[in-house]
Amino acid sequence: MSFGVLQVLAIVVAALVTLAAVALFVRTVSSMVGRFRLGQPEQRTDDPGRRTTTMLREVFGHTRMARKPWVAVAHWVVMVSFGLLFLTLVTAYGQLVSPTFALPLIGHFWPYEWATELFGWGAVLGILALIVVRQREHPRRSGRRSRFWGSTFWQAYVVELVILGVGVCIVALRALEYALGRATGEAWATALHFPLTAWLGAPLQDLAVGTLEGWVVAVALAKILISMTWLIIIARTPTMGVAWHRFLAFFNIWLRRHPDGATSLGAVQPISVGGQEIDFENIEELDEDAALGVGKVEDFTWKGLLDFSTCTECGRCQDQCPAWHTDKPLSPKMLVKNLRDHHHAVAPWLQAGADHREAAEKALADAGGAGATGLPETLHGIPTASVIAAQRPLVGETEGDPTVPDGGAVIDPEVLWSCTTCGACVEQCPVDIEHVDAIVDMRRYQNLIESAFPSELGGLFKNLENKGNPWGMNAKLRMDWAKGLDFDVRTVGGGSNAVEDLGEVDYLFWVGCAGAFEDRAKKTTRAVAELLHTAGVSFAVLGDGETCTGDPARRSGNEFLFQMLAMQNVETLTEAGATKIVVTCAHCFNTIKNEYPQVGGTFEVVHHTQLLNKLVREKRLTPVSRPDEADASGVASTAASVTYHDPCYLGRHNQVYAPPRELLGALPGVELTEMPRHGEKSFCCGAGGARMWMEEKLGTRINLNRTEEALATGADRIAIGCPFCRVMLSDGLTQKQAEGAREEVEVVDVAQMLLAAVRRGEPAAPA
Numbered sequence: 101m102s103f104g105v106l107q108v109l110a111i112v113v114a115a116l117v118t119l120a121a122v123a124l125f126v127r128t129v130s131s132m133v134g135r136f137r138l139g140q141p142e143q144r145t146d147d148p149g150r151r152t153t154t155m156l157r158e159v160f161g162h163t164r165m166a167r168k169p170w171v172a173v174a175h176w177v178v179m180v181s182f183g184l185l186f187l188t189l190v191t192a193y194g195q196l197v198s199p200t201f202a203l204p205l206i207g208h209f210w211p212y213e214w215a216t217e218l219f220g221w222g223a224v225l226g227i228l229a230l231i232v233v234r235q236r237e238h239p240r241r242s243g244r245r246s247r248f249w250g251s252t253f254w255q256a257y258v259v260e261l262v263i264l265g266v267g268v269c270i271v272a273l274r275a276l277e278y279a280l281g282r283a284t285g286e287a288w289a290t291a292l293h294f295p296l297t298a299w300l301g302a303p304l305q306d307l308a309v310g311t312l313e314g315w316v317v318a319v320a321l322a323k324i325l326i327s328m329t330w331l332i333i334i335a336r337t338p339t340m341g342v343a344w345h346r347f348l349a350f351f352n353i354w355l356r357r358h359p360d361g362a363t364s365l366g367a368v369q370p371i372s373v374g375g376q377e378i379d380f381e382n383i384e385e386l387d388e389d390a391a392l393g394v395g396k397v398e399d400f401t402w403k404g405l406l407d408f409s410t411c412t413e414c415g416r417c418q419d420q421c422p423a424w425h426t427d428k429p430l431s432p433k434m435l436v437k438n439l440r441d442h443h444h445a446v447a448p449w450l451q452a453g454a455d456h457r458e459a460a461e462k463a464l465a466d467a468g469g470a471g472a473t474g475l476p477e478t479l480h481g482i483p484t485a486s487v488i489a490a491q492r493p494l495v496g497e498t499e500g501d502p503t504v505p506d507g508g509a510v511i512d513p514e515v516l517w518s519c520t521t522c523g524a525c526v527e528q529c530p531v532d533i534e535h536v537d538a539i540v541d542m543r544r545y546q547n548l549i550e551s552a553f554p555s556e557l558g559g560l561f562k563n564l565e566n567k568g569n570p571w572g573m574n575a576k577l578r579m580d581w582a583k584g585l586d587f588d589v590r591t592v593g594g595g596s597n598a599v600e601d602l603g604e605v606d607y608l609f610w611v612g613c614a615g616a617f618e619d620r621a622k623k624t625t626r627a628v629a630e631l632l633h634t635a636g637v638s639f640a641v642l643g644d645g646e647t648c649t650g651d652p653a654r655r656s657g658n659e660f661l662f663q664m665l666a667m668q669n670v671e672t673l674t675e676a677g678a679t680k681i682v683v684t685c686a687h688c689f690n691t692i693k694n695e696y697p698q699v700g701g702t703f704e705v706v707h708h709t710q711l712l713n714k715l716v717r718e719k720r721l722t723p724v725s726r727p728d729e730a731d732a733s734g735v736a737s738t739a740a741s742v743t744y745h746d747p748c749y750l751g752r753h754n755q756v757y758a759p760p761r762e763l764l765g766a767l768p769g770v771e772l773t774e775m776p777r778h779g780e781k782s783f784c785c786g787a788g789g790a791r792m793w794m795e796e797k798l799g800t801r802i803n804l805n806r807t808e809e810a811l812a813t814g815a816d817r818i819a820i821g822c823p824f825c826r827v828m829l830s831d832g833l834t835q836k837q838a839e840g841a842r843e844e845v846e847v848v849d850v851a852q853m854l855l856a857a858v859r860r861g862e863p864a865a866p867a
Contacts, residue, residue: 106317110320111196114328118324120332121331121332124335125332125335128335132338136405138398138447139398139403139404140374140398142401154353154354155353158361158532162175164528164531167528168416171230175230181223185216187216188273189327191207191273192321195273196317199312199316199317200313208288217274217295220270220274224268227267244424247414250431251342251433255341256342262326265326271300274294274300275298276304277316278293278300339441341409341440344410345412348531349531351406352533353531353532357534363526363527363752363755365536369537369540371541375401380663381667391549393542393545393549395494395545397442397446399541399545400439403534412531413433414433417431417436417533418432418434420781421525422524422783422802423802426802426805427798429501429502429798430503434503434504435511436533438504439538442494445489446486448482449489456482457482461490463479464484464487494511495513495546496512496513497509497512498511513546513552516539517553519536519539520787520788520789521540521788522752523536524784542657547656556793559572559793564661568646569613569617575644577617581611581616585626593642601676607637608680608682609681611625611646612646614685616646621827622735623848623849626734627735627736627849631721631858634858635720642676646672647669649666649696650669651687652793653665655789656789666691666698666699669692670696682708683705684707686822687749689754690753694753707754707756707821709763710756713762713763716854723766723854724858725856725860726857727739727769727856730857731856732856737817737856739770740769740770740771741773741814741816742772742816742818743774743818744764745785745806745810745825746778746821747821747824748782748784751779751780752782760850764819764850764853770857773814783805784802785802785824787803788824803832816842816844818846819848819853826847
């Protein structure tokens, strides 16, 4: 076989570029693995079979991507093309040696050729669609409202152009192969083998065979160079998440918290040191130097560090974040991006020996510090940039825009404390990044080690510690909600109507702090009690034996206080013989159901909307009264039109979406109108993450944003299923009504509307 100059040159160039690209890529992969190992140990390899099934379902089913259907279709085609068309790259190397080269066995097997052409064109059309999406949603058009605000556009453009270039080369090569086959009289050169490219190759078949062979070599070389240049670029840019997620996403999804594919929400991960969960009953045995929470990037687990590098900067988390949408500095995407960049920047410092680090620190100080001019590229073998990065605190005052700091700390306190822990970021992330756990872990360190938290939380912690509730109310007032009921509410413990053991009743009714002390939430408590009594469901309450579940303490980072409250409640519940618990607060529901098992308390917990819906389906409660006929006296309330607000800790954190809606759907004469953001995309009320007890000083108010959306539906009732949501939306409604909104609109619990429909009799006279 004789080789022309073009072929020899192409073979040499392709070989050299490929060797360089593969060597750089392997070195970078090895380096990244070492950098992930800098994190704290964590067990994430249990149940490998289920993990593999979940990963394959999420990746090839694009289950998390499906929230944007057309984007999901385009991305799926491009993703599958990337893997399937690897064989076309192998073919391209063969074509440098022989332009007529085809893979053995399958090279001219028509199903393989059909797949190649289908996904070759699919890569071109799919990436063009994604390019259009990125440009239509570019920040130049909508500023901060763009989910791509803050994304690294040059990296996205490189990836898009590489995919487009490779796709065009595949289609062009197929057309040239057809023309060359026709010119040489090959039997396989028919439309059967080239169903989507024969029309492109047909006009070329009259060219000279040598010319066609030259073009095959040239295009094959172009395809190789594009692919290898991309490999070199990503090898030199380990923070290029838009490219690296192609490899890391498989591992990150496989290593998710729940092997069965459940979203990494609900319970916050227990606080651990060195991979071991802290035993708070023996806390005095803990090393005094142990980091409680995350104070430095290496305090994150290795999975957390993998999370940061897997981020593709797609902005779906940012698109759903209530803090970001109300002009606060927190963007989940930018938080992850900043942590990723800091991790990679500081890694060489962390991997150097202690002597080198100490000497490099001294050399930097002697040279005038980070801002000095003329600094060398390395200090005692450590890149100077890494030495400088290591001096930055993880959380503290930043310089410039706190969302994208250009100096000072990595994460600004305003960013950290803006989070409502609503979970929208985690629920939307297509690669299963666990943003909420990262934020809570940083809050833990600020709270427990630095004692640096918003001043308002000091009063909250004091009230929880001394009074057992966020408002600092006397425990003797916990049963005031039951005054005036026409039936007795049984309590656990002393009293004339006491139960000694909860085995005597169907449910323990966990009233919660809001349900006992907050006037608006008391209406829900009374409505649920009346409905349970009407349905013949026996229940008892703990009365003054109940204390806060600890939800606001845990989500604000005060893990010690949470553990104290949780262990006290678990002991009380266990001694009382609690097995089945019904709650009206979404936060209590989540904490008792998902987090108390961490401290030894496992109970069957249902939300009141779930239980009431079950009672309606079993005909133990029968809604019969239309709104114009209903008895709305006392705590009942209804109207002909309603919109429902999904509480974050009921919906996203626990996937309870249907029961409240089924209840509303069972009410005669009541029409449900959904808000644009509902279900898994529901917008937060602003109360979670202990934000209910913090002033909202930045941007606009989250509760007003949500209230305006509810009012825009035209509904007369805004139904909720959580007292936190009730407080926030009621406050928002009061403000909007002062500005002219309709006075007849009211925020009510689903239970209040059901109660009005269940009651029989004449409607109450107007007050």
